[in-house]
Amino acid sequence: xxxxxxxxxxxxxxxxxxxxxxxxxxxxxxxxxxxxxxxxxxxxxxxxxxxxxxxxxxxxxxxxxxxxxxxxxxxxxxxxxxxxxxxxxxxxxxxxxxxxxxxxxxxxxxxxxxxxxxxxxxxxxxxxxxxxxxxxxxxxxxxxxxxxxxxxxxxxxxxxxxxxxxxxxxxxxxxxxxxxxxxxxxxxxxxxxxxxxxxxxxxxxxxxxxxxxxxxxxxxxxxxxxxxxxxxxxxxxxxxxxxxxxxxxxxxxxxxxxxxxxxxxxxxxxxxxxxxxxxxxxxxxxxxxxxxxxxxxxxxxxxxxxxxxxxxxxxxxxxxxxxxxxxxxxxxxxxxxxxxxxxxxxxxxxxxxxxxxxxxxxxxxxxxxx
Ligand SMILES: Cc1cc2nc3c(=O)[nH]c(=O)nc-3n(C[C@H](O)[C@H](O)[C@H](O)COP(=O)(O)O)c2cc1C
Numbered sequence: 127x128x129x130x131x132x133x134x135x136x137x138x139x140x141x142x143x144x145x146x147x148x149x150x151x152x153x154x155x156x157x158x159x160x161x162x163x164x165x166x167x168x169x170x171x172x173x174x175x176x177x178x179x180x181x182x183x184x185x186x187x188x189x190x191x192x193x194x195x196x197x198x199x200x201x202x203x204x205x206x207x208x209x210x211x212x213x214x215x216x217x218x219x220x221x222x223x224x225x226x227x228x229x230x231x232x233x234x235x236x237x238x239x240x241x242x243x244x245x246x247x248x249x250x251x252x253x254x255x256x257x258x259x260x261x262x263x264x265x266x267x268x269x270x271x272x273x274x275x276x277x278x279x280x281x282x283x284x285x286x287x288x289x290x291x292x293x294x295x296x297x298x299x300x301x302x303x304x305x306x307x308x309x310x311x312x313x314x315x316x317x318x319x320x321x322x323x324x325x326x327x328x329x330x331x332x333x334x335x336x337x338x339x340x341x342x343x344x345x346x347x348x349x350x351x352x353x354x355x356x357x358x359x360x361x362x363x364x365x366x367x368x369x370x371x372x373x374x375x376x377x378x379x380x381x382x383x384x385x386x387x388x389x390x391x392x393x394x395x396x397x398x399x400x401x402x403x404x405x406x407x408x409x410x411x412x413x414x415x416x417x418x419x420x421x422x423x424x425x426x427x428x429x430x431x432x433x434x435x436x437x438x439x440x441x442x443x444x445x446x447x448x449x450x451x452x453x454x455x456x457x458x459x460x461x462x463x464x465x466x467x468x469x470x471x472x473x474x475x476x477x478x479x480x481x482x483x484x485x486x487x488x489x490x491x492x493x494x495x496x
Contacts, residue, residue, distance in 0.1 A: 127358070127483055131313070131345050131367040134292060135160055135188050135269055140368025141358070141479060142315075142347055143472075144192060144272075148176045148183075149380035153472035155187040162190040162272055165259040166251065173259055177266040190270030190294075191263040195256035196408070197276030200431040207254050214252075218438050222427050226442055229420050233454055235445050242448065244441065251406070251433050253279065264289050270313070275324055275408070276302065277309035284310070296349065296370075298326020303337045307344050314341050315370045318350030322373040322460035324410045325350065325401060331364070338365035353462035355482025359490070373460040379471045386450050387457050388469065390415075396464030407435030411460055416453040417446070 129140045138158035145151050151161030163180065165173050180189055205213055238244070260282055263271060271278070271286045272294040278286075286293045287310065294313040297303040303314050316337035318330025328336075330350040338346045348361030349370035361369050376383055377391050390413060400414040404421040407430055412418065421429055429435050446454045 127362075127480065129362070129367045131347070134313075134345070137188060139476070139480065140347075140362075141476065142190075142368060142370040143375055144370065144372040145375045145381070147375070147380065147382045148180050149382070150375045150378060150472060151189055152180050152183040153378075153380050154375070154476070155184050155189045157473045157476040159476060160188055160190060160270065162192050162270060164192045165263065166192075166194050168259070170258045170262050173262045174265075177263065177268075181266060188269035190272055191259075191266075191268050192272040192274065193256045193259050193263070193278070194251045194274045195253050195276075195278050195282065196251055196274075196432060199251060200407075200434055202253070205252065205254070210252065210254065214434060214437055218430065218434050219427070222430065222438055225425070225427050226438065230442055230445060233416070233451060235442075235449055235451050235454070238441065238445055238448065242444070251275075251436075257282070260285070264291075270294055272296070272315070277306040277311050280309055294347070294370075296324075297337065298333070299328060300333075300336050300340045302326075303341050303346075307341045311344075313345050313347060315347045315349050316366070317370070319401070319411070320351035320461040321349055322376075322399075322411050322463075323458045324406070324408050325460075326409075327401075331360070334361060334366055335364045351460060351462050353465045355479045355484070356486045358479060358483045359486035363490075373462050374466060374475060375472070376457070376459060377466045377469050378475060379469055383457070384447065384450075386452060386455055390452075390455060391457065391459060391463055391466055392468070394459070394463045394466075396461045399459060399461055399463060403429040403435065405436065405439070405456075405458065407432035410458055412458045413456045413463070415456045417456040420454075 131140045137160050141159035143154040144162045146164040151163045154161035270292050274296050277295045283293050292312045295306045295311045296315040296317050316334050318333045319325050319327050334348045345367040347368045347370040348366040352369045352371045353374050358369050398414055399411050400418050401409045401411050402418040404418050
């Protein structure tokens with residue numbers, strides 16, 4: 127399974143693993159792949175703590191950091207850095223707040239108490255926040271800076287290159303891939319609609335070779351629907367240099383998902399996800415539950431643009447998680463969730479991916495040699 131991307135990063139396996147959980151990131155890198163920590167949910171201080179932990183637990187193996195600096199969002203370029211949170215909060219209509227409160231009352235979800243942390247709800251997808259995270263990340267020995275939702279701004283690409291880092295970005299179409307390469311992105315992650323999280327509408331098996339051909343000779347990682355070595359073999363057969371995975375790590379032993387979420391993931395089929403704007407305001411694939419359904423009801427005021435939607439829902443999500451409200455519990459995850467049926471350690475998942483890949487390629491070789 128050795129491809130040129132293995133030489134670029136000094137890794138044994140061209141398997142990249144996105145996770146918000148530091149234990150998963152370190153375990154994947156130690157097992158020969160490349161773990162990438164999603165920075166989105168962390169404050170700059172917390173991100174530094176997570177990265178210090180990874181530095182101590184990764185045994186000197188390479189790892190990466192992923193930030194979210196979207197190509198477009200509400201308030202872009204108009205926000206005062208000192209009053210950003212208030213400015214954005216004032217853009218959320220009262221009608222939306224009332225409706226969401228009414229729905230939570232219908233489901234019997236109690237409010238948070240005085241002792242509970244109130245989520246800020248702003249998170250990293252405002253460029254000002256993303257830049258702070260990039261600064262923290264660059265102070266650690268990372269090998270890769272990745273960005274979701276479009277190419278990172280040109281100055282961020284240049285800064286990463288000045289630190290000798292490879293820059294990756296996720297795309298869901300050929301046009302986005304071309305834009306990324308023109309902006310200096312080194313590694314294109316072509317993510318099919320099957321993927322968990324923000325995703326476009328083109329399927330992996332169509333998108334991967336389209337992107338490979340459009341950006342050649344730039345290396346392409348295949349994302350969206352990878353859960354077995356057979357799927358890795360398919361991605362490499364279609365010209366990709368490796369794979370970028372997300373969903374399959376949610377149900378590993380190292381993952382920090384709550385038992386309720388893990389149980390829901392283990393019991394979901396590949397038809398139990400939906401692309402919904404109800405999480406962040408941009409289409410993201412997640413478990414279809416009452417949470418995604420309520421936003422489609424006749425009385426729904428509709429979703430808000432990024433970053434307002436997550437600011438609107440963050441306290442509701444905290445309440446749903448605290449009181450373990452099963453019907454409303456959801457999680458970004460891809461269609462591969464249908465094959466995630468057991469909790470296993472990261473190294474076992476990697477071992478199986480490699481073993482299945484070898485079996486798949488041997489089977490194909492036998493077909494060539496008949
Ligand atoms: C729970 C979850 C959260 C995600 N959050 C991000 C994110 O913050 N940044 C990002 O670049 N990709 C994010 N993704 C997408 C992954 O990086 C990856 O592209 C995707 O999971 C690949 O498809 P798969 O889910 O079929 O493996 C997320 C995916 C999941 C499942």
